[in-house]
Amino acid sequence: MTRSERAMQVWQILVGVAHNRQTLTYGQVAEHLEFEGAGVLAQILNCIMCYCQAKGLPPLTCLVVNQTTGLPGTGLTTVQNLPTDREAVYKQNWFALYPAQISDFEPYA
Structure with missing residues (x-):
C-alpha cells in the first residue's frame, strides 16, 4: 500500500476521533492499521499535516499523541498552541x- 493510501486510512480514523473529541496514541493508530510498531507513522501523518495546512484546516494530526507525554511528536510543526489547535x-x-481522496495526499507523500 502506498503512503498516500495509508494517509487516507489514517485520515478516516482521525476524522472519527475528532468527531468524538478524542485523541489516540501512536500505538493505537498503528494497531488500527495492524502495523508492528508506531515508528512508520511519521511520514503518513506528515501527508495529513501538509494537506490540512494547504487547505487551511485545523491540524488533524494533533490528535495523535505520545503515550507517555500525551503530546504530538516534535515534527508536528503546524501546532502553535496545542489546546487551541x-x-x-x-x-x-x-x-x-x-471527502478527501487518496490523490489529495500524493503531493505530500
Whole structure:
C-alpha cells in the first residue's frame, strides 16, 4: 500500500476521533492499521499535516499523541498552541467537507 493510501486510512480514523473529541496514541493508530510498531507513522501523518495546512484546516494530526507525554511528536510543526489547535480540530465539521481522496495526499507523500 502506498503512503498516500495509508494517509487516507489514517485520515478516516482521525476524522472519527475528532468527531468524538478524542485523541489516540501512536500505538493505537498503528494497531488500527495492524502495523508492528508506531515508528512508520511519521511520514503518513506528515501527508495529513501538509494537506490540512494547504487547505487551511485545523491540524488533524494533533490528535495523535505520545503515550507517555500525551503530546504530538516534535515534527508536528503546524501546532502553535496545542489546546487551541485541538479545540479547533474538534469544532471543525469534518463530515461536511468534500471527502478527501487518496490523490489529495500524493503531493505530500
